[in-house]
Amino acid sequence: MFEPSAIAIVRAISQIETAIMNEGVAEIRVSDSVQELELAAAQAGKANLVGEHFRRELNTLPPSQVLWVGLFNEPGVCVTTVAAKLDEHSGWSLQQQIVSYFERAFDADDGSKVILAKGSASYAGGLTGTSVYVGEGHVHKDWRGKNLLALAQRMLILLAFNEWRPQTIYGFMRPDKIRKKYHLNWGYSIERPNAVIWRKPPAQKDLRDLHFVALGTEGVCRLCQDPLLAGCGKFS
Template sequence: MSDRFDPILLSELIASHKQKIADLGVVIRYNESFEELEDKLPIDSKAALTPHFATALNTYTSANAFWLGGFDEDDQLVALSAARLDDLGGQAMSEYLKRYWRRCYPAEDGDLAEASETQPRFWNEVRGRVAYYGDFHLKREGYQGRGLPKVFGPLAMLVGAQKWDADWYYTWVRERDWSMRYPLAYGFSRTYFPGLRWVKPPSSIEPDLAAGVNSRSDVLDWMETLSRPGEQALNK
């Protein structure tokens, strides 16, 4: 079994997911300008990007970030997923996250959020080129219950795999979404709870986060499963 991405399979999966979304009346667009994205918000209650992607805190290029937008017949944004690539080199993700969260999020006491020195052990394995997925949001009215998340989320994963072929992929998930198996539906094979340990938890988001994680091998196996409808049914 090859450990290389099959470009034909990847292209076919992207095309099939894009068509399934089109069948729901949503047109997919790929974009690398987060300034343009901020001009297109809000989607329902989501009026701004999180600190992970807000342009006031980040400077992204076409090489290290993109977003997928789903647009309705009136050209209004109804679905969103963003991704970025961080090249950690030999540094473990457990160390990177401690520095990252302190820079981006405030704590309840007005200081900056502070992650614990001791993080879950699985982060020690995560190194190299790491893709983060976040700011996932769907318009509820007209789209809830129609299956859009189960094709839109995986499409973002597939596009990131095509663009970067990263060593690892991860996302943050709220506790209630983790318990409903959302990470699995969106293409993440492993879920860890808790995903982070805190000294000073952030004030602007829920601190009880789970982590959805894929290794590169996980993504290869997941793509093969997507191409076999019978196996997909077993994993629902």
């Protein structure tokens, strides 16, 4: 299977970096520390600091499995975050990984764990090999409207691919974001509704209706060819 070269990835990242700095960002930091991500998220005004996928009490996240991008202003305060983690599910499909993780990490209204319906996440049943989850996207309210989250997402997708060479890079998105084409602006070329079918739904209501978004090697190649996604407007 054709893969983008390291040189092509570096060139694409450089274009994205220039676009970010042109929006007034003073520094772009890349880190593998969840503790540093928590601090950066607090500075950016993220209410829950980090979600379940990066919460240390729910995950074992050594530096070899974490990568995140932070955008900082002139005083050194973080204004945008997005994070990636390497999924270790050798012998499983991505479907099995998603079902197992959701049922372990998320609570229902009564305090017990959620339960997924049989056949949930079937769209990922044929996806095997290494995968990378991307989430924790947030932009400080004073820095919105500059497309920073989209640019940071694209940069992180390329960094994560170069670091881990996964077969699938994926995440989850709410329907309102899908309707506004955020997934395309952030670099994802695959989208599936009904990402999770609940038998016992989560207490957190905005998790009850999610779309699966992803890209594979072909999508990364396209992102390298057009890292600024010229046809997309500014969303975030």
